[in-house]
Structure formats: C-alpha cells, structure tokens
Amino acid sequence: MRMIISGGGTGGHIYPAITIAREVAKLSHKCEILFVGTKQGLEADIIPKEGFNFATIEVRGLERKLSWRNVTTLAGTVGSVWKSAQIIKKFKPDVVIGTGGYVCGPVLLAASLLKVPTMIQEQNVIPGITNKILARFVDKIALGYKEAEQYFRKSKPEQIVFTGNPIRPEVMSATRAEGQAALKLALDRVTVLVVGGSRGARSINNAMLPVYKHFSNNPRLQILHVTGQSEYNSIVGNIKQSGIELSSDGNIIIKPYLYNMPMALAATDLAIFRAGAVGLAELTARGIPAILVPYPYAAENHQEFNARALEKQGAAIVIADKELTGSKLIDTIEMFLNSPDRLSCMAMKSRELGRPNAAESIARLALTLKRP
Numbered sequence: 142m143r144m145i146i147s148g149g150g151t152g153g154h155i156y157p158a159i160t161i162a163r164e165v166a167k168l169s170h171k172c173e174i175l176f177v178g179t180k181q182g183l184e185a186d187i188i189p190k191e192g193f194n195f196a197t198i199e200v201r202g203l204e205r206k207l208s209w210r211n212v213t214t215l216a217g218t219v220g221s222v223w224k225s226a227q228i229i230k231k232f233k234p235d236v237v238i239g240t241g242g243y244v245c246g247p248v249l250l251a252a253s254l255l256k257v258p259t260m261i262q263e264q265n266v267i268p269g270i271t272n273k274i275l276a277r278f279v280d281k282i283a284l285g286y287k288e289a290e291q292y293f294r295k296s297k298p299e300q301i302v303f304t305g306n307p308i309r310p311e312v313m314s315a316t317r318a319e320g321q322a323a324l325k326l327a328l329d330r331v332t333v334l335v336v337g338g339s340r341g342a343r344s345i346n347n348a349m350l351p352v353y354k355h356f357s358n359n360p361r362l363q364i365l366h367v368t369g370q371s372e373y374n375s376i377v378g379n380i381k382q383s384g385i386e387l388s389s390d391g392n393i394i395i396k397p398y399l400y401n402m403p404m405a406l407a408a409t410d411l412a413i414f415r416a417g418a419v420g421l422a423e424l425t426a427r428g429i430p431a432i433l434v435p436y437p438y439a440a441e442n443h444q445e446f447n448a449r450a451l452e453k454q455g456a457a458i459v460i461a462d463k464e465l466t467g468s469k470l471i472d473t474i475e476m477f478l479n480s481p482d483r484l485s486c487m488a489m490k491s492r493e494l495g496r497p498n499a500a501e502s503i504a505r506l507a508l509t510l511k512r513p
C-alpha cells in the first residue's frame with residue numbers, strides 16, 4: 142500500500158493524519174507513506190519528529206469573505222494543485238487521504254483529477270470549508286461526529302461513514318502510573334490538566350492566574366497547565382511576579398507544549414480544555430470529565446457545537462469564553478473536589494461517548510479504496 146496523507150495548520154488536523162497513517166501501516170504489510178504539508182504549519186515541526194517522509198507545497202487559506210487576497214490565493218492554488226500533481230505522479234499512491242486544513246485542498250483535488258482514490262476525514266460537528274469543497278470530489282468522507290452529516294447533503298449516502306475521530310493508540314495504552322511518573326506528578330492528588338488546544342488559549346491562560354493563587358500549596362490537587370508556545374514566557378513571568386513559587390515539588394506545573402500528551406491524559410482526573418474535536422475525542426476515549434471553554438472565533442463557531450455535543454450527554458460542563466473568569470473556574474474545580482460522585486458520573490458519561498477504535502475503522506475504510 143502506498144499512501145499520501147495531508148493535513149495541517151494545527152494539531153487537530155495533524156494528529157489524526159499521523160494516527161490514520163500508523164493504523165494503515167499496521168494493517169497492511171509493506172506500506173509506504175508520504176505526508177504533504179506546508180513549511181509554515183505546525184506539521185513542519187511535528188511530522189519529521191514522528192519519522193514520516195515529508196513533502197511541502199505552498200498554499201494559503203481563504204478568507205471567509207470576498208477579498209482581493211482571496212483572488213490572489215485562488216490564483217496561487219492553481220500552482221499548488223500543479224505541484225501536488227507532480228508529487229502524486231512521482232509517489233504513485235494507491236490512496237490519498239486528507240484530514241483537514243487548507244493544505245489538503247490542492248492535494249486532494251489533484252488526486253481526484255488524476256483519478257487516485259481519495260478520502261477526507263472531518264473531525265468537527267460543523268465541517269471546515271476545505272472539506273465542504275472537497276466533498277464533491279472525494280470517494281469517502283469519514284465523520285468524527287454523526288451530527289456533521291447534515292452539512293454534506295450534496296454527497297451520496299454511500300460516500301459518508303461515521304467513524305468517530307482517530308486518536309493515537311498511546312492515548313489508550315498509557316497507564317495512570319506511567320503518566321504520573323513521566324510528568325513527575327504526585328500520586329495522591331487530584332490532577333487537573335489545562336490545555337487550550339494545540340496552540341494554547343489566551344483567555345484560559347489569563348483566567349488561570351487567580352486559580353493558581355487559590356490552589357497554590359493545596360495538598361488535594363495539582364495543576365498541569367499547557368500554555369502554548371507563544372505565551373509560555375509571559376505566563377511564567379506573571380506567575381513569578383505574583384509571588385507564586387513554581388518549585389519542582391510544588392503543585393503547579395507549567396509547560397509550553399506537551400509532546401507526551403497521552404501520558405498527561407492518563408494521569409488526569411479533570412480537564413479544562415478548549416473544544417477542539419481531537420482533544421475531545423481523546424478525553425472521551427479515556428473517560429475524562431471536562432470543563433470546556435470553546436474558542437469563540439473558530440470557523441462558524443464549530444467548537445461551541447463540539448462542546449455542546451459532550452455537554453448534552455453529561456460528559457462536560459461548558460463555560461462560554463466571554464463568561465470565563467478565574468473565580469468561575471475556582472468555584473467549578475472546588476465543586477468537583479467536594480463532590481467526587483459528580484466527577485465520576487461525568488467520567489462515566491464521557492467514556493460512553495468515546496470511540497477508541499475510530500482509527501482502525503478509518504484505516505480499514507482506506508484499505509477498501511485501494512484498487513486491485
């Protein structure tokens with residue numbers, strides 16, 4: 142099996158691509174995989190680290206309005222479709238898969254024009270613009286949420302398959318003890334993991350300062366906060382300025398990014414998260430109860446819809462970004478600390494929503510596309 146996989150911009154598109162690629166490789170002997178991304182996206186950092194061959198094309202995202210920039214972007218897209226076609230002709234894939242982000246547009250379009258079997262994987266309740274356009278050209282559409290089907294009305298029913306979102310196998314295999322050891326966490330404390338998606342979240346970062354003040358040195362819990370690369374230094378600066386100690390044996394741990402997120406998830410009792418679809422798939426697969434603060438500027442407010450899907454099933458509490466304050470977070474964390482039953486009930490509801498085998502379903506679907 143030879144496969145090209147493309148997806149980029151943020152972790153929410155990149156990790157599904159990595160997971161699907163690994164699963165296809167596991168299921169088919171002799172598998173060669175080429176990842177196509179951009180030089181600017183997070184994929185340029187993550188993909189070579191993960192050991193995949195990596196080719197790049199130049200492509201920009203469209204603005205969601207009529208603009209001169211869009212005209213030049215579309216003109217540039219013709220060039221990137223041509224470049225993608227060259228990559229495809231040279232690599233000769235049996236199948237081309239896209240996991241979202243604008244880089245997928247030219248790659249999947251070129252594959253479809255060259256009559257190579259294609260599949261896209263849509264992670265969100267409300268699909269991204271690239272996948273909405275690509276839906277007209279591809280052979281299969283694998284959905285992370287059933288609710289997304291209504292946005293692909295022009296597609297044929299046999300094109301659409303509800304699989305759930307793929308999660309890395311390590312997310313399921315890591316044990317609590319391994320996670321605690323990997324992150325040097327205390328064994329006897331409730332662990333709160335705070336993550337603002339793959340790039341961090343300013344409003345969550347800002348709301349956390351009073352939370353640290355309140356819980357600093359509290360023996361009942363520890364907080365592991367992932368700030369995102371760009372805000373790490375300023376957050377650590379603010380914490381030090383406010384007199385909170387970040388010693389190695391303290392209960393507040395701040396990281397810019399976690400390359401071993403599965404370990405952190407394995408040790409987590411409560412998550413404070415944005416509502417990126419892959420992050421949510423990981424939380425539900427492990428049955429982690431969550432306080433979700435959807436990013437309000439995500440395209441068509443899709444994070445709100447992702448988050449509400451969990452809230453509806455009792456797997457999470459949602460706080461709107463504009464209503465997020467330190468004291469609201471403190472009150473909600475205190476509420477969970479004082480009612481462990483509520484926390485475990487939410488954990489159970491979360492696990493009911495999890496689809497730990499989604500990656501395998503998607504990989505099997507990809508294998509069916511290979512022509513004999």
Ligand SMILES: CC(=O)N[C@H]1[C@@H](OP(=O)(O)OP(=O)(O)OC[C@H]2O[C@@H](n3ccc(=O)[nH]c3=O)[C@H](O)[C@@H]2O)O[C@H](CO)[C@@H](O)[C@@H]1O
Nearest residue numbers: 151152153154156264338339398399402417418419420439
């Ligand atoms: C602002 C925006 O539009 N974000 C979108 C982006 O989210 P984003 O990339 O933030 O989202 P997700 O939460 O879906 O996925 C993040 C992935 O990165 C990993 N991770 C994150 C932080 C870290 O330190 N280490 C780490 O490994 C997580 O474990 C997860 O696998 O793609 C998602 C999937 O299409 C969408 O639902 C989000 O709305």
